[in-house]
Amino acid sequence: MLVYAIAAILAVFVYLKFIRRSPEDYEILSKYYGDRCWTKEDEIVDTSIRPFKIDVSDSEIEDLNERLDNVRFPSPSLEDTKFTYGVNQEFMKKFVDYWRNSYSWREQEKYLNKYPHFKTRIEGLDIHFVHFKPKTMSTLNQPRPLMLLHGWPGSFLEFFKMIPMLTDPTSHGGNETDLFEVIIPSIPGYGFSQASEVQGLGSLNCARIFHKLMLRLDHKKYYVQGGDWGSVIGSNMAMLYPSAVKGYHFNMINGGRNPLTVVKMLIASFAPNLFFDKEDVKANFPVKNLFIKLWKEFGYLHLQATKPDTVGFALSDSPVGLAAYIVEKFAVWTDPDSVDNDDGNIPKHWTYDELLNNIMIYWLSGNVTSSLRFYKETFSDLMITRDIKVRVPAGFAAFPSEVFHGMKCDIEYKCTRLLSYTRMREGGHFAAFQVPHVLTEDFRQFVRQIERVDLREKMDESEFAQDYKQTQLDRFETS
Template identity: 50%
Template structure:
């Protein structure tokens, strides 16, 4: 695989004035305010005649543009495909077991009774008056959630729902990696299903994809076009749910991308599509940066983009099209102070904890199902729609059922993986994260992007193209927030199919 040295950083705004222009300007710019000024002015020389002057300016400008183009042009650099060992102890000399083993989600009476005992012993702090969800999860509404969880939620039934799709485990780089693998029940005649890797984020799980999977694997039965039929693979990130957690420091998004790439190879897929949001968006991006020749297309509903050009956004507020923005971009990003600055400040507190001292808060959450539920479900309120903070119930049941929300919580509770899932933040955003190589590498595979209006921060098409220059499709979605596949499975499925259709027509 060809490796290119990272290009040296250049001006982000990409406009360099050659020194000759400034020198020329100093020579020809004179502002006489008295006869003595005119007397001091040098007499015109052939080099300073207007025609020669403008020719020099033109040539200097052209030269500057050529130099800028040469320095700033895209270089198809890739991430190195390395190797790792994340299991306990030293890597054994024997070859790793590459078998794929069926797996089944199970529960027990003891597990359920322990949960009930802990809920029964809950100790809540009364909320302040009229705070709704502005201070976090409102404990008055939490009482309703706990009553349902304790008396009506049927975990055994939800386990049966989880087992509707085939589960598997396989050992990669010392870890047991869990995934579901769903094939089309009856592919249309002459249609080869397209392999699609879908990756979740935090505080979600593979369960986020349960409602979109049938739309992708069996579209005709759900009123969608069968032009594109997919074979879907949804792994659990190491340290999430049923995927084993690392025993060593350093398992970040790049290592996870490599593990999932190895998973796809083990399943027999040399080329495949990938899709993700939240951490899944970064992991899928890293796969595309690492093995672009194996990725047929990358679809995202979130993007991690460093230095996209905030100044052009501020300048473009009055004249958006002049700076590459649309009126819809302006609506989603302004007023800037509230929709971007204050919003990110308000919603990033958890991130500062998890990328510095994840194990501390992990101890509390792993010991209390009530605390865990409040911590996770608050994100499903605010990240679905920031205006839900104004509601007494956080708007949770407007978009999701309590059964679905609590099933996701149970995947963290029963596996004891909340702390290991939070460590993923420290591994990716801890000390030294500004030196991440993948932040500086553009993605040179065909890309589709779905911009959901209630995402934590809107990413304009201009910014997406900065990181993903082979952008094929950019869609302003009609509704939806951070948990796109969970909240709006049909909208996301249609956009994935639209992207693949555009790509395969080329």
């Protein structure tokens, strides 16, 4: 007990002495407002938006098939280890067999080209994005611009199931007013977006690039939704361009804990129910479980944030190695019980085609190494933005199987205008991909809240204007 008391006192001291400060946001972020060129040669000025189609050559598919035919599997998995040592070899053999003999890239290529793709050059890089604008006959119901942001090891594909829900809402459980124009960019160095050739392109610089993309599409105001790195990039867009981001919705905690929460967690170690609700208690106590999870599940993060290029050689050369690395994350980050099953509970949540489509985007683009580098480039950004608040309207969706539980007190600490905090009944880290209907509905409700607030403010302004006008008339008549 004495140890916890001392720790609590130290935590309060650290908070008061070092953490609590009011930095000048503008001074900190100002160096991220300008322009950069991320290629070694001078930037070619080209603001055109070019149609793009995924069109993989036969030779690339033949090379992949040859590698799958000649795969060298590692030593057999140990008896009864299931997914506790990583991906089970028996599962991977079945997965690779399906990949080689049943999966049809040409069929899936048509699916991936289902929605319009484009590329445009921003800061020297060809930025890929999916852009779908719904048709509307009403001038009163124009679609709202919405940028959807993916993370690692995901891709633009994560949001494909949400597109019809957002662009044709009346056919997918929404109202005719729930209409959005959808823009889904690939992070630079991910998928079909060109990778930087110089150091420094992390989440803050990416936020500027994506804001420029929205301006190029003639959107001065827009909404942002994201998970994983998408939540971080979206947060940065809201901090850098608060007058442009009408609302920021996210489903992964992306800031540090409220220092007072840390103090409360230390004090509450013996009686957590006195300070936190049952969902927070289940996710965070006993506190030692958080450290155990860090130890078990976040080795990849340390590797990618320090030496990404080393593992990049292996993942760029072996399609099966790449698949195992990504599949393991889709297992554990979707279902915490996956490690206790021989198949990682993969068939329960995903089809093989869904996983392989995402893996193929990494393999065929050759961008896996640059996607890993984003961790190294972004960690310094996270320290810069740690104390800067998100002041635009924000909404958070807390999914029960997310890697880390985002407590409301911590989300409120980062977002000063948190309009919604929703505890979801199902879903994990890849929510847009796994439970698109659930995420879409929460996002719709969030936007409706913003628009209700906007409407009230306009009414208040109108009432003020009328009162002011009447006051002036009264003064005129009196004079």
